[in-house]
Amino acid sequence: METVDALRDLEQINSLKDHLKKQSYRDYLLFVFGINTGLKISELLLIKVKELFNTEGEMKDFYSYAEMESERRKSVFLNKKVKEAVKSYLDHVNIEEQIYLFQSRKFKQPITRQQAYRIIHDAAIKVGIEGKIGTNSLAKTFGFHAFKQGVSIALLQKHFNHSTPSETLKFIGINKVEIIATQIDVNL
Structure with missing residues (x-):
């Protein structure tokens, strides 16, 4: 598999x-959900609509899921951008027929990893983004921008289940000579 x-x-x-919003609300949601949560594509595609809402029908602040490798329960924060994208998408589909959040238009199954790759990769080409862009770019983008905003590499390491901080730095595309200015303002 090629590195992105x-x-x-x-x-x-x-x-x-x-571009993705004009193309499809589902595809836009896939991108927004991925870059704001850092979930792997395999985890994103298994999200069921009902898992995002509480019993009163309100969207949860955290999405909880079982990690594929370990079956441990993990949670990711659903920020304002994700919630808005989910609401916008669900306003455009028949909610009774939606089982999976990223459901195929033909079947009641999630889109495939290959289809998700085509969506992200083709959109990147169409808007003129150079470089290698694929589904793993979503999690890497989340990690890069979280690190740039001051999130510790230790937290990102835990989020991505990496064994070392250097593995996480490599994953998000930070090399040793690159210095990223972070602004940490406790504003006491």
Whole structure:
């Protein structure tokens, strides 16, 4: 499998979002959900709509899931952008027929990993993004921007289930000579 890059440029991220939103609300949601949670594509595709809502029908703040490798329960925060994208998408589909969040238009199954790759990769080409972009770029983009905003490499290491901080730095595309200025403002 070929290594892909994180999307570092916010303008590129926004142009990709705009393109995907015009193409399909589901595809837009896939991108937004991925870059805001850092979930692997295999974990994203298994999300069921009902898992995002509580018994009162309100969207949860955290999505909990069982890790594929270990079966341990983990949770990811659903920020405002994710919640807005989910709501927007569900407003455009027949909610009674939606089992999976990223459901195929033909079957009541999630889209395949290959289809998800085509969606992200083709959109990146269409908006003129150079570099290797694929489904793993979503998690890498999340990690890169979280690190850039001051999230510790130890937290990201735990989030991605990496065994060393250097593995996580390599995954998000930070090399030893690259220095990223982070702004940590406790504002006491």
